[in-house]
Amino acid sequence: MVPTSTNIPDIAPPEPCRPQASIKPAPVPYHATMEGSDLSQSRSSSDKSSGRSSFSSVRENDSDLAQTFTTPFIITIFILVVAPPEMATTTTTTRQFLPPKTQPQSKLHGCWFPAVAADGFQGWKQIDVRGRQASRSFGDLQALRIVWSAPATSNKPAKLPGRPTPGQAPIERLPLELLGPIIDMLVLDVPPNGITARNVDLMSLLLSSKTLHTATLHALYRKITIPHSRIFRKFLDHVSQNQELGTIVRRLDFSHFNPTTLFLSAAQRSTTRNLTPETLLQCLELTPYLREFLAQEHIDDEIDENVLRKLFLDLPRLTAVDFTGCSSNNFKAAMSAIPKFEWPVTLAISRLSLHKCINLPSAVFETLMPKLGDLTHLDVAGTRFTDEALMSIPHTARxxxxxxxxxxxxxxxxxxxxxxxxxxxxxxxxxxxVASDARSHQLLDVEDVTRLLPILPSTLRSLSLKGSKMDESHINLLRPLTKHLEELALGRGLRVTDIDRLFVPDEDDDDVQMQIDWVPHTLKYIDLSDYSATELDFSTLFSNSMSIMKKFSAPLEVVEVAENLYSRLSKSPALQRLGWTVTEFGSRAWMVRRHSPEDGPRDSGLRSWKLGASFWGMRKIPMANAEVGGMYGSYMFKRKL
Structure with a gap:
């Protein structure tokens, strides 16, 4: 596994009479902008080991620029720190100790190297190992019996006075509810790439003590992320042989599932029989306390009628279900059968996503909605959701x-x-x-927006009116909302001068009291992607008379624009002069304010209502509090409405 820490333990230099060799990993993080994150049908060997977290993964850059999407890469550099072992016959015995630059007097933190400049030494290729010249690769170095740490001495350390007895260490005495979250911080949910092992470092905790063993098992099995079918088969085998482990599982996450990681064709995947409707049903039967089931379009063929029956009717603790993008014929047929189920009066599900399940019949929604008395999160974007289904939501839902x-x-x-x-x-x-694509459908007209805006509650933090028909009369209705909204997507029909009135009071207004009582806005993000190049007048937007792009429009940080404006804005000197830059990802583009150190730390964008997402302008509602990535990240931030 690629090391997850840059801390290298100190190793004392070996005794001159017993030369040893040691290799230590020094991981170096490297960030590169993602360019088409979906995996192709064929991947090179270098791509498989490049450290890609998962296909379509979305991560935020560590820089001070918001709305920058990257894929993290980890490069492991192996540093030779000591000379070869005594079994290797070398042409020289001259060695050189290099003290550390930060502690030049230290004899503990330095490294032993062969003196390359010494007479007779011609490099590692000249070292004979069992009659062969080796040391041309990491595999060759392994033949030299290079170890990861200095050899253990035979002398046992003296027992320290006051040392706790086994099982009584301070960390072991912590309650499980405190110890669990501590270990959770070490868990890597998403593997470095689709086939690399993860959480190997936590295996040592399983052998530390009974207390740590219990807490570590809980951390490893509570949230299960399935990046490919081999991991699913391995997990299923474990819980089949040790059914107690299945009782720990609370989340099954297929959002990072990539069917092309191991197999290039559907025929190859079908012959392995790793992930099938039968094995998925068996998995659900072995996880009776499951609370969150997160699926997506790449496993929709494995969700049949029996799996749906198990999810909806036989898992009483299930609270979150996500079927984002599932639209295969098999999935449609399975969902079409659920009106025939013998439904209870109410379901425990409180978070439901059928985002972009475009071909489900309306009867599915009209069957499910009356059963969701505890509903808190509902995402039915791009579906055949009807008025009857909307009004049938129980009054007990919140x-x-x-x-x-x-x-x-x-x-x-x-x-x-x-x-x-x-x-x-x-x-x-x-x-x-309540967004819509104005090119094909318009939900709200001017009168509808006029009736909607006054009834919106003060609890609202994100509002999308994209695709709606608006006019300048809506600015006065939007102004009270901007005092608590952090995200606002505007519809069509407004001018730049109208939008600017959201950020400053009217200078020519006779109502002087309004200017005195003016409350600054709270907007962090505004969506203007409905406006084309002709409708969004940049000469006006970047002029001195407008306040949107000025420094005092803060906390505004991100302005989304139509994707076809990206190339034009990237060459705009006025944008850079005003302290903004432009970034894009997939089919979306944003103008982003550059952060100045004198302004203090940049707002990370993390909010409790975003359930783990830190970017602005989500297209999809998350159903679980988790790091955004995989296909969910693609639907949230990469795709159009």
């Missing part, structure tokens, strides 16, 4: 996140009525999207 984007079968009158009168959204909404 919805905080609602995504109705691109639901063409919804009528604006019912949507506004639901948001205005339904108890499920009364004073609880935090994230709301």
């Amino acid at each position: 919805i905080t996140h609602l995504n109705l984007a691109k639901c063409a079968l919804l009528s604006p009158e019912v949507v506004v009525e639901f948001l205005a009168t339904h108890p499920a959204v009364n004073g609880s909404l935090v994230c709301l999207s």
